[in-house]
Amino acid sequence: MKTLFAAYRVTDLDRSLGFYTALGYAVLGRVEGGDGTRLVILKFPDEPAASLELVHRPGAGPVDVGSGFDHLAIQVEKLAGTMATLTEAGLSPGPLQHPGGPHGPKTPGLTDPDGYRIELVEWPSGHPDGMTAADFD
Known part of the structure; x- marks a missing residue:
């Protein structure tokens, strides 16, 4: 087994994507859900595969980063x-x-x-x- 990637729920996907691309991540792919959910899969240019997923679920309520992460x-x-x-x-x-x-x-x-x-x-x-x-x- 191996860890594939971490996934973060985000409030504003475009704002978060701007932050993570400034950090050096590149977009590997995107997934659009029927309920407004959008996922963006990221990796650093030298990585062979995905290492981070940004998850935007507008109907899921506010993002709470203080719940254990x-x-x-x-x-x-x-x-x-x-x-x-x-x-x-x-x-x-x-x-x-x-x-x-x-x-x-x-x-x-x-x-x-x-x-x-x-x-x-x-x-x-x-x-x-x-x-x-x-x-x-």
Whole structure:
């Protein structure tokens, strides 16, 4: 088994799509439902398949991001350049943090239009892609 993608319910699909494309996602496909539901499937250009779905269900009531979801983590190669690009695109990354100490990952955060938190992660030089059991030894 493997995780395919996360799906977020969003209030305004166009506004959220603008945010996530500014973050670097590309549209992989769209699905229109008969009840007004619209889905947009996204991926980063270097990813082989979908990694995020935006779900707009106008009849489902307000979006509540405080009901258990914490954050989405996104790995970046060059954090300084990514933060500059995001700022130029009108997004507001938060302050740089070092949750693993000065030699660990660098992680600023940002928040999407519905309040979903996103954590950008730059691993230290030589760290493999992703988080593994070795990160907890």
